[in-house]
Amino acid sequence: MRWERVSGEGIVYSWERTHHPFVKAFADMLPYVNVLVELPDAGDRRLIGILLPPHDAVKIGARVLPIIQPATARTRNLPVLWWHLAGSS
Amino acid sequence: VTGSRFRGKVAVVGIGQTPYYKRGTAPFAERKLCLQAIVAAAEDAGIDPRDIDGFASYGADVNEGTRVNYGLGTREVRWSTMIWGGGGGGSAGALATAASAIIAEQADIVAVYRASAESSSGRLLDAVSAGYFGLNYLPHGMESPANSLALGVNRLIEYDGVSPDAVRSLVKASYFHARNNPRAVGRNVELTDDLYESSRLIVEPFHIFDCSRENDGAACVILTSAERARDLVERPAYLLGCAFGCGAHWGELDSAWDPLSSGGFKEVGARMWSQAGYSHKEVDVAQIYINMSGAGVAALIDMGFCTAHNAKEVLFFENLVAPNGGLPVNTGGGDLAEGFVHGMGNTLEAVRQIRGDSPNQVPEAKLSLLTGGPMAELVSAALFGSAETL
Numbered sequence: 001m002r003w004e005r006v007s008g009e010g011i012v013y014s015w016e017r018t019h020h021p022f023v024k025a026f027a028d029m030l031p032y033v034n035v036l037v038e039l040p041d042a043g044d045r046r047l048i049g050i051l052l053p054p055h056d057a058v059k060i061g062a063r064v065l066p067i068i069q070p071a072t073a074r075t076r077n078l079p080v081l082w083w084h085l086a087g088s089s
Numbered sequence: 090v091t092g093s094r095f096r097g098k099v100a101v102v103g104i105g106q107t108p109y110y111k112r113g114t115a116p117f118a119e120r121k122l123c124l125q126a127i128v129a130a131a132e133d134a135g136i137d138p139r140d141i142d143g144f145a146s147y148g149a150d151v152n153e154g155t156r157v158n159y160g161l162g163t164r165e166v167r168w169s170t171m172i173w174g175g176g177g178g179g180s181a182g183a184l185a186t187a188a189s190a191i192i193a194e195q196a197d198i199v200a201v202y203r204a205s206a207e208s209s210s211g212r213l214l215d216a217v218s219a220g221y222f223g224l225n226y227l228p229h230g231m232e233s234p235a236n237s238l239a240l241g242v243n244r245l246i247e248y249d250g251v252s253p254d255a256v257r258s259l260v261k262a263s264y265f266h267a268r269n270n271p272r273a274v275g276r277n278v279e280l281t282d283d284l285y286e287s288s289r290l291i292v293e294p295f296h297i298f299d300c301s302r303e304n305d306g307a308a309c310v311i312l313t314s315a316e317r318a319r320d321l322v323e324r325p326a327y328l329l330g331c332a333f334g335c336g337a338h339w340g341e342l343d344s345a346w347d348p349l350s351s352g353g354f355k356e357v358g359a360r361m362w363s364q365a366g367y368s369h370k371e372v373d374v375a376q377i378y379i380n381m382s383g384a385g386v387a388a389l390i391d392m393g394f395c396t397a398h399n400a401k402e403v404l405f406f407e408n409l410v411a412p413n414g415g416l417p418v419n420t421g422g423g424d425l426a427e428g429f430v431h432g433m434g435n436t437l438e439a440v441r442q443i444r445g446d447s448p449n450q451v452p453e454a455k456l457s458l459l460t461g462g463p464m465a466e467l468v469s470a471a472l473f474g475s476a477e478t479l
């Protein structure tokens with residue numbers, strides 16, 4: 001078993017847009033979009049992430065690309081993958 | 090009929106509850122609310138509360154048998170169990186643990202209950218999230234049940250093709266029934282399409298009216314053997330089938346659920362129907378746990394009442410309301426409009442329909458379905474029947 005380089009491209013399996021400030025650390029980002037991303041390069045495993053704006057065009061099946069976020073207080077001191085819609089920048 | 094050693098062996102003989110208070114406003118501590126509900130259920134059954142020898146609950150309840158026994162004057166605690174995990178997903182399943190204890194001669198009279206008061210146990214929302222959400226939620230701004238369920242429900246609507254009209258009809262039926270229920274917290278809300286659509290968004294696709302909102306309160310049902318039940322009450326609600334659990338592609342790793350848009354009842358539903366010897370076609374009335382609206386639709390699909398594609402043709406408002414609808418659901422107002430003590434109120438209403446004393450009684454209801462916790466890591470279902478269904 002070894003590490004393999006993959007494209008990182010994902011497919012939106014589902015999504016949601018949060019309007020209510022359930023999580024204080026994210027209140028400044030409201031409304032924000034979460035995506036559940038399916039990873040074709042990893043046996044279609046799914047990862048939860050944030051979809052960065054612009055996200056009006058989000059829909060199931062949309063292609064997304066990852067951005068590695070360093071650990072911050074907002075992410076509970078964990079490095080995470082966030083996403084943007086392929087074709088937007 | 091089915092060869093089941095479980096079917097019809099146990100019945101509910103008493104129900105009791107406190108008022109449902111706005112969360113954080115109950116005049117008593119949680120333990121006292123719990124005791125009040127148990128005593129009320131014992132009085133309803135015509136039994137001495139001291140004779141209750143079994144205690145069963147679910148979903149982070151902390152009022153275990155050895156914490157209520159002094160208050161009740163319990164002679165002997167012989168059974169005290171919780172269903173692990175799944176939040177309200179264990180609400181119908183707690184009946185299975187109680188019935189199993191009675192059938193296996195571990196206890197004679199078992200109380201199944203749920204109590205919740207913010208002043209004692211904090212927010213239910215926090216208890217559910219803490220026990221249930223993986224490490225991957227909080228770093229991405231997801232903490233509430235609305236967050237966890239919206240992913241499944243959006244998939245149900247956008248990908249599986251369930252019409253949002255079906256979702257809205259389920260919500261409207263709940264609020265419609267609440268208007269006849271003096272116990273319902275939502276009894277004064279006239280939920281029009283306009284009010285629903287213009288209400289505050291919580292997590293898309295959920296508006297505020299799609300969301301159950303936790304109340305302070307407690308509710309209890311008391312079970313005993315069918316033989317004893319017949320001596321105690323005129324119309325016992327016999328437990329024909331009851332199952333809880335999850336299948337192979339389900340459990341803790343919720344974002345891996347397959348399919349994500351399912352209510353999670355595939356195995357539980359099949360097991361329950363098989364045990365009961367009835368199918369969804371024979372059900373007279375259903376109490377469907379609704380944490381969030383669309384998850385209730387998923388439960389109805391799983392239990393066989395419709396498919397994603399014909400949901401709108403089956404789950405329309407007139408069909409979902411008593412007394413004339415073909416599939417009356419949440420006839421007390423349910424988790425959305427009667428009040429939410431982690432789904433426990435559904436059990437009482439399912440029993441009322443068999444007894445004939447629901448605020449929205451379905452004429453001659455004989456088979457009364459109950460589900461617990463759609464889109465939870467563990468779910469449950471039960472079917473109550475009148476004597477003629479045995």
